Amino acid sequence: MTGGPALRLRGVRKNFGEHAALDGVSLDVQEGEVVVVIGPSGSGKSTLIRCVHQLDTIDAGAIYLDGELLGYEQHRGGLRALGARRVAAQRSRMSMVFQQFNLIPHFTVLRNITEAPVRVHGRPRAEAEAEGMELLERVGLADRAHHYPRQLSGGQQQRVAIARAVATKPRITLFDEPTSALDPELVDDVLAVMRGLAEEGMTMIVVTHEMAFAREVADRCVFMESGRIVESGPPAELFTTPSSPRLRSFLARHHNAEAFASTVESNS
Numbered sequence: 001m002t003g004g005p006a007l008r009l010r011g012v013r014k015n016f017g018e019h020a021a022l023d024g025v026s027l028d029v030q031e032g033e034v035v036v037v038i039g040p041s042g043s044g045k046s047t048l049i050r051c052v053h054q055l056d057t058i059d060a061g062a063i064y065l066d067g068e069l070l071g072y073e074q075h076r077g078g079l080r081a082l083g084a085r086r087v088a089a090q091r092s093r094m095s096m097v098f099q100q101f102n103l104i105p106h107f108t109v110l111r112n113i114t115e116a117p118v119r120v121h122g123r124p125r126a127e128a129e130a131e132g133m134e135l136l137e138r139v140g141l142a143d144r145a146h147h148y149p150r151q152l153s154g155g156q157q158q159r160v161a162i163a164r165a166v167a168t169k170p171r172i173t174l175f176d177e178p179t180s181a182l183d184p185e186l187v188d189d190v191l192a193v194m195r196g197l198a199e200e201g202m203t204m205i206v207v208t209h210e211m212a213f214a215r216e217v218a219d220r221c222v223f224m225e226s227g228r229i230v231e232s233g234p235p236a237e238l239f240t241t242p243s244s245p246r247l248r249s250f251l252a253r254h255h256n257a258e259a260f261a262s263t264v265e266s267n268s
């Protein structure tokens with residue numbers, strides 16, 4: 001730990017062919033901060049956190065975790081890419097929760113959670129299991145510890161995936177639209193688990209279309225468009241007095257969609 005931000009992005013660029021999915025993104029995430037990334041489809045939100053987690057390599061700029069450059073090292077006055085083992089070691093200090101929960105089907109719920117702490121972080125199994133049970137308690141699934149993923153609903157599987165992500169005590173947890181593959185009635189339980197982690201001071205970046213979650217839980221909201229951060233700030237400011245016209249029209253579209261959904265709900 002450095003006393004600086006937990007995560008720092010400077011001028012990050014990611015190209016897919018001719019197209020810049022990230023076009024010079026700079027962002028600091030402080031320890032304990034919850035940053036929620038919003039923006040239209042294709043604006044680069046997922047690419048941003050995939051680059052942080054080193055699932056995608058970057059084409060320019062730099063990303064630092066606790067002051068350590070990710071993916072590259074100084075070599076003969078320039079930079080060279082790190083080997084796979086060192087990248088894996090850096091990645092093991094972060095966790096990511098995906099849209100699709102990807103639990104290992106032939107492992108029990110508890111084993112899904114303890115596998116990385118035991119195999120990657122060398123924790124004694126008994127200790128990892130005790131902590132795994134505590135985590136399951138926190139996500140409301142202690143009674144499912146010895147079930148298999150197929151015996152759980154999508155929302156329950158996602159809560160297990162979140163417990164798995166935080167079991168390694170990551171410096172930062174990245175969420176990529178964690179509720180968008182779920183039936184609407186399962187979304188709230190997952191968001192409640194994430195809200196609990198935020199209240200405990202976990203450092204998080206959350207990509208989501210859940211505007212109420214962004215408004216209520218984010219310390220800072222980042223609005224992206226065309227691979228750039230157009231505006232960022234505390235949600236109370238961003239949502240009430242957006243300065244960019246693009247953010248204003250994005251919020252209006254979402255507001256209309258939410259108002260429509262609540263009318264349908266109250267009429268049903």
Ligand SMILES: Nc1ncnc2c1ncn2[C@@H]1O[C@H](COP(=O)(O)OP(=O)(O)OP(=O)(O)O)[C@@H](O)[C@H]1O
Nearest residue numbers: 016019020021039040041042043044045046047048
């Ligand atoms: N593997 C890939 N190959 C080619 N283009 C890609 C790839 N991944 C993303 N892109 C492109 O990069 C841009 C940013 O995509 P990204 O998935 O980051 O957007 P997003 O804001 O997360 O969108 P959504 O809200 O729809 O998930 C898009 O134009 C997308 O088509």
